[in-house]
Amino acid sequence: MDLGEDVSSLFGKRSKTSSNSTVNRSRTKGAEEAPTIFNQKKCIAWFRQYSTPSSPDTIGPEGVEMFCRDLNVEPENIALLVLSWKMGAKQMGYFTLQEWLLGLTDLQCDSLAKLQAKLNYLHSLLLDSSHFKSIYRYAFDFSRDKDQRSLDIETAKAMLGLLLGRQWSLLNSFFQFLDQSRYRVLNKDQWCNVLEFSRAVDVDLKNYDVDGAWPVMLDEFVEWLKVNRGESNIQ
Amino acid sequence: MRIRAFPMTMDERYVENIWSLLKNAIQEIQKKNNSGLSFEELYRNAYTMVLHKHGERLYNGLREVVTHHLESKVRQDVLASLNNNFLQILNQAWNDHQTSMVMIRDILMYMDRVYVQQNNVDNVYNLGLIIFRDQVVRYGGIRDHLRHILLEMVVRERKGEVADKLSVRAACQMLMVLGIDSRAVYEEDFERPFLSQSAEFYRSESQRFLGENSASVYIKKVEARINEESERAKHYLDESTEQRIVAVVEEELIQKHMKTIVEMENSGVVHMLKCQKTDDLHCMYKLLGRVADGLRTMASCVSAHLREEGKALVNVDESGANALNFVQSLLDLKDRYDTFLGKSFVNDPIFKKMISSDFEYFLNLNLKSPEYLSLFIDDKLKKGVKGMTEQDIELVLDKTMVLFRFLQEKDIFERYYKQHLAKRLLLNKSVSDDSEKNMISKLKTECGCQFTSKLEGMFKDMSISNMLMEDFKNHIQTSGTSLYGVDLSVRVLTTGFWPTQSSATCTLPLAPRNAFEVFRRFYLAKHSGRQLTLQPALGSADLSAIFYGPRREESETKEKADGPSSSTPTSASANGPRKHIISVSTYQMCILMLFNTRDRLTYEDIMNETDVPKKDLDRALQSLAMGKPTQRVLVKSPKGKDILPSSIFAVNDSFTSKLHRVKIQTVAAKGESEPERKETRSKVDEDRKHEIEAAIVRIMKARKTMQHNLLVSEVTEQLKSRFLPSPVIIKKRIEGLIEREYLARTPEDRKVYTYVA
Numbered sequence: 001m002d003l004g005e006d007v008s009s010l011f012g013k014r015s016k017t018s019s020n021s022t023v024n025r026s027r028t029k030g031a032e033e034a035p036t037i038f039n040q041k042k043c044i045a046w047f048r049q050y051s052t053p054s055s056p057d058t059i060g061p062e063g064v065e066m067f068c069r070d071l072n073v074e075p076e077n078i079a080l081l082v083l084s085w086k087m088g089a090k091q092m093g094y095f096t097l098q099e100w101l102l103g104l105t106d107l108q109c110d111s112l113a114k115l116q117a118k119l120n121y122l123h124s125l126l127l128d129s130s131h132f133k134s135i136y137r138y139a140f141d142f143s144r145d146k147d148q149r150s151l152d153i154e155t156a157k158a159m160l161g162l163l164l165g166r167q168w169s170l171l172n173s174f175f176q177f178l179d180q181s182r183y184r185v186l187n188k189d190q191w192c193n194v195l196e197f198s199r200a201v202d203v204d205l206k207n208y209d210v211d212g213a214w215p216v217m218l219d220e221f222v223e224w225l226k227v228n229r230g231e232s233n234i235q
Numbered sequence: 236m237r238i239r240a241f242p243m244t245m246d247e248r249y250v251e252n253i254w255s256l257l258k259n260a261i262q263e264i265q266k267k268n269n270s271g272l273s274f275e276e277l278y279r280n281a282y283t284m285v286l287h288k289h290g291e292r293l294y295n296g297l298r299e300v301v302t303h304h305l306e307s308k309v310r311q312d313v314l315a316s317l318n319n320n321f322l323q324i325l326n327q328a329w330n331d332h333q334t335s336m337v338m339i340r341d342i343l344m345y346m347d348r349v350y351v352q353q354n355n356v357d358n359v360y361n362l363g364l365i366i367f368r369d370q371v372v373r374y375g376g377i378r379d380h381l382r383h384i385l386l387e388m389v390v391r392e393r394k395g396e397v398a399d400k401l402s403v404r405a406a407c408q409m410l411m412v413l414g415i416d417s418r419a420v421y422e423e424d425f426e427r428p429f430l431s432q433s434a435e436f437y438r439s440e441s442q443r444f445l446g447e448n449s450a451s452v453y454i455k456k457v458e459a460r461i462n463e464e465s466e467r468a469k470h471y472l473d474e475s476t477e478q479r480i481v482a483v484v485e486e487e488l489i490q491k492h493m494k495t496i497v498e499m500e501n502s503g504v505v506h507m508l509k510c511q512k513t514d515d516l517h518c519m520y521k522l523l524g525r526v527a528d529g530l531r532t533m534a535s536c537v538s539a540h541l542r543e544e545g546k547a548l549v550n551v552d553e554s555g556a557n558a559l560n561f562v563q564s565l566l567d568l569k570d571r572y573d574t575f576l577g578k579s580f581v582n583d584p585i586f587k588k589m590i591s592s593d594f595e596y597f598l599n600l601n602l603k604s605p606e607y608l609s610l611f612i613d614d615k616l617k618k619g620v621k622g623m624t625e626q627d628i629e630l631v632l633d634k635t636m637v638l639f640r641f642l643q644e645k646d647i648f649e650r651y652y653k654q655h656l657a658k659r660l661l662l663n664k665s666v667s668d669d670s671e672k673n674m675i676s677k678l679k680t681e682c683g684c685q686f687t688s689k690l691e692g693m694f695k696d697m698s699i700s701n702m703l704m705e706d707f708k709n710h711i712q713t714s715g716t717s718l719y720g721v722d723l724s725v726r727v728l729t730t731g732f733w734p735t736q737s738s739a740t741c742t743l744p745l746a747p748r749n750a751f752e753v754f755r756r757f758y759l760a761k762h763s764g765r766q767l768t769l770q771p772a773l774g775s776a777d778l779s780a781i782f783y784g785p786r787r788e789e790s791e792t793k794e795k796a797d798g799p800s801s802s803t804p805t806s807a808s809a810n811g812p813r814k815h816i817i818s819v820s821t822y823q824m825c826i827l828m829l830f831n832t833r834d835r836l837t838y839e840d841i842m843n844e845t846d847v848p849k850k851d852l853d854r855a856l857q858s859l860a861m862g863k864p865t866q867r868v869l870v871k872s873p874k875g876k877d878i879l880p881s882s883i884f885a886v887n888d889s890f891t892s893k894l895h896r897v898k899i900q901t902v903a904a905k906g907e908s909e910p911e912r913k914e915t916r917s918k919v920d921e922d923r924k925h926e927i928e929a930a931i932v933r934i935m936k937a938r939k940t941m942q943h944n945l946l947v948s949e950v951t952e953q954l955k956s957r958f959l960p961s962p963v964i965i966k967k968r969i970e971g972l973i974e975r976e977y978l979a980r981t982p983e984d985r986k987v988y989t990y991v992a
Contacts, residue, residue, distance in 0.1 A: 149974065189973045189980070196985055213943030213986040216967050 040101065043110040047100045057097040064093055070112055073119070078162055082122040083107075085138045092143050133195065136163055140191045150185035153178060160194065168198040170225075177221045190215045250289050253280045254296055260342065261297070264335045265304045274342065282345040290350030297343065301363055305332070305370040313371060317380050322402040325381065328371065329409050336363035361415055368413045368420060378424060381406065385425055386432055392467065393436065404471035411473050418475065426476055430483050433464075437487035445492065450502040451515040454522050457488045490526045497523075497536045504536045508575070516579035530585055537575075538589045544568060545597030549604070561604075562611035566634050569594065595641040603912075605648035608639060613655040616671060617664045628670065636677050646926070646957045647919050649686055652678075653734045656690060660697055661726060661773050668694070682956060692732035700726040703758070710757055721750040727758070727767070735918075741771050741821075741847045744828040772851065774821035777896075778828075780868070783812045784888025813891065817868060818898040822847045822855045826884075827868070835885040838878060853878055858899050860884060865892045866899055927960055927968045932977055935990040943969075943986045 050063035068075045087103030089095055109115040125131045139159050144151040157175055164171050193215050201208050208222050260277050263269055284293045309328050316324035340359040347358045357365060371377060385406060388398040410421035444453045461484050468477035497504050507516045523529030548564045572590050580586040598604050612635055615628050642648055659665045679687040704724060755767055825845040829836055842852055856878055860869040870887045930950045947965050954960055972978045981987045
């Protein structure tokens with residue numbers, strides 16, 4: 001029962017690590033402590049701990065939950081988002097085998113311990129602004145309902161809180177604005193522009209360019225904020 | 236041995252002699268005793284002196300002699316005459332001086348040519364001028380007195396008194412000449428004080444004129460004064476002063492007070508406009524045109540008043556609003572101002588532009604303007620327009636097009652125009668196809684083909700329908716199919732061309748329903764892929780009706796009224812049954828046919844059996860039961876103006892009319908009701924969304940990438956002939972297109988969009 005070869009034949013092409021695994025088989029078996037070279041078969045076996053027999057190539061929400069518990073990380077922890085991004089996971093709450101392998105191979109982790117050791121690294125990716133932007137944009141597609149084009153507002157708020165909670169002081173104001181507005185979803189353009197806004201516009205809104213091609217929602221947010229701060233005459 | 240050059244130097248004595256000779260001669264000339272002198276001799280002597288390098292001596296000597304003469308003789312004479320013929324004496328002295336200087340110059344011409352040239356000093360004549368100027372004319376007392384006298388002359392003249400013009404003119408010319416190559420002497424000694432005195436004079440004149448409190452009088456007086464000063468300058472001051480003095484008058488009388496004049500109550504621009512005083516306006520126009528911003532001041536006053544007038548016409552309240560009056564009053568207003576433009580403002584582009592922008596401003600204040608305009612045109616294109624020839628109508632329509640150009644929401648107009656055209660075509664109300672097509676071509680010129688292609692489609696449908704009916708009639712004849720006693724006429728409308736109607740159906744009476752089925756089968760046999768939907772709201776019917784009751788004013792006895800299937804001979808007697816043909820709408824037909832089988836029906840019954848939408852049902856019943864007595868085919872009980880579900884309707888057996896054919900007028904609301912208007916508006920907004928998006932896509936497809944602001948202004952530019960989209964709305968549409976992945980923001984600059992192929 002050579003799982004490695006079964007799976008790789010499914011994918012139809014050899015991954016880079018397949019040659020490694022043949023070497024590995026002769027050397028280590030079941031060793032977890034010593035820093036070993038990445039073993040794809042092991043990785044897949046690890047995957048199977050969380051998938052169900054009825055859908056062996058997909059980890060569902062319960063599996064993900066278990067995975068998080070084992071990893072000692074809350075599901076809302078942003079590291080999980082970064083991991084999903086690494087995997088290119090399409091849908092929040094689900095990992096396919098392909099995604100799993102892609103991400104964990106990149107991280108060179110085939111065991112919980114190794115992954116735990118990489119958690120800090122995952123967090124550090126957020127500090128790089130272009131990685132962060134990529135992760136941020138990814139978060140939209142990741143968290144939306146696949147038959148909708150837009151992200152419902154509650155999920156959006158949750159994700160925004162996760163991503164921008166510590167770095168954008170206007171986030172709470174933005175939430176208040178959304179609550180009192182008629183907006184029930186956020187589309188991708190609006191989502192991406194919120195990040196730009198948080199980076200480009202000062203808290204006092206003085207450098208907000210009305211002709212700056214911001215989405216109408218953000219124009220309205222600025223207007224609302226000004227009124228609320230008593231800076232605007234418009235009722 | 237020393238070789239000497241030819242003795243060019245003369246000895247001093249010889250020179251002295253020559254000079255004495257010349258000096259003497261000059262003095263004689265100055266004393267006007269020149270007759271005994273020999274020109275040739277004197278010339279030669281002067282020549283000799285200059286040749287032997289004594290030019291300087293000669294020159295200085297000349298200066299001395301002239302100065303002495305002017306100082307001790309001439310000046311004294313002039314001073315003596317200060318209070319006695321001063322100007323004449325001065326002028327005389329001047330003339331004498333000129334004459335003698337000419338002679339002196341002639342004698343000393345060689346010196347002029349050689350010494351003067353070489354040493355760059357003033358020539359003889361000019362030297363004389365300078366000395367005369369400094370020693371006589373500009374000598375303290377003389378200078379002041381000269382100025383004083385000249386100014387006094389002007390004052391007298393302005394008062395209308397007589398003044399010695401010739402002397403003044405001579406004096407002015409003298410001053411001009413004394414300036415040698417400039418007019419500085421004239422300017423300093425006369426013109427400047429003249430202008431400043433004039434300014435003061437006109438300052439108080441302006442107050443005087445204003446005191447008369449009449450703008451037109453003021454203007455005439457100003458014109459008169461300007462002419463006067465012009466003449467004066469031309470004829471007896473120096474001509475070059477004309478421009479300057481006129482400028483002073485303009486400044487004091489016009490520039491400083493133009494606002495006052497323009498805005499003068501009961502005589503200013505507003506008054507002139509109200510009272511049609513085209514000539515006065517023209518005078519004011521000419522006057523104000525003289526100063527910078529004069530016309531603009533006038534134009535803004537006219538504009539303000541026009542806007543007020545326009546606003547008043549346009550802000551009619553809901554209940555009083557009448558489309559025809561609305562438009563007619565605006566046309567009249569435009570006519571009035573066009574007259575002003577032509578007659579008073581000589582088609583000045585400033586005024587033309589301002590009038591146009593004012594009309595555009597207030598026409599669009601009333602959101603119903605597009606609808607009213609369409610109704611007005613509708614009225615002129617319908618049959619029965621009273622008192623207007625074809626040319627009159629043509630003229631009016633052209634003028635209406637001018638108003639149309641000012642509309643900002645042309646797409647709303649288009650919608651209403653289609654609706655009204657549809658009604659005209661379907662109810663056969665057009666005066667003529669030609670006049671309709673004429674109007675359409677006018678609109679095409681203004682708006683392009685897109686606007687008119689659907690309208691033309693409507694016409695095509697009409698003519699196709701006519702041919703169709705021919706075929707159908709033949710078909711019926713040849714096949715012998717029964718049409719259930721109905722003389723059917725069908726018009727087939729292509730959905731895209733005609734204004735969309737809510738396709739409410741109703742329950743047709745049996746005969747017409749069956750007849751239509753025959754047609755439907757006939758049509759679908761020809762055009763199998765199509766779908767036909769009956770539009771009851773647009774149809775009409777002619778019913779043959781018999782009223783059995785006695786005529787009106789007599790007691791009522793209710794009897795059955797027969798439908799079209801039975802025929803009872805008409806009797807002409809007053810009490811016999813009366814036959815009429817009643818022209819009604821389809822809905823009304825449905826209602827009336829019910830009474831063939833029932834005597835009386837409640838409102839609710841009627842509603843249930845006909846399925847006519849409530850709004851239309853109410854209107855139909857109102858026309859049938861509550862209109863004029865000659866229209867009241869039904870009676871309603873209880874009487875009163877409300878239609879309740881329990882109201883009972885029955886045939887009005889006493890119905891009488893002088894006409895055999897009675898047309899039931901629909902109690903039509905001219906123009907839409909509020910909910911209808913809201914619906915139209917929301918449809919228009921929907922259309923606009925699509926038009927904006929189409930424009931965005933069109934532009935982006937061509938340009939590939941474009942910056943946000945540029946895109947917004949391009950879109951506005953492209954759509955402005957239909958309506959004015961706001962930048963916010965355009966932005967919303969852009970976002971919509973981003974969401975649907977027609978556009979994307981470029982990664983480098985989020986303000987730049989790119990077209991996604």
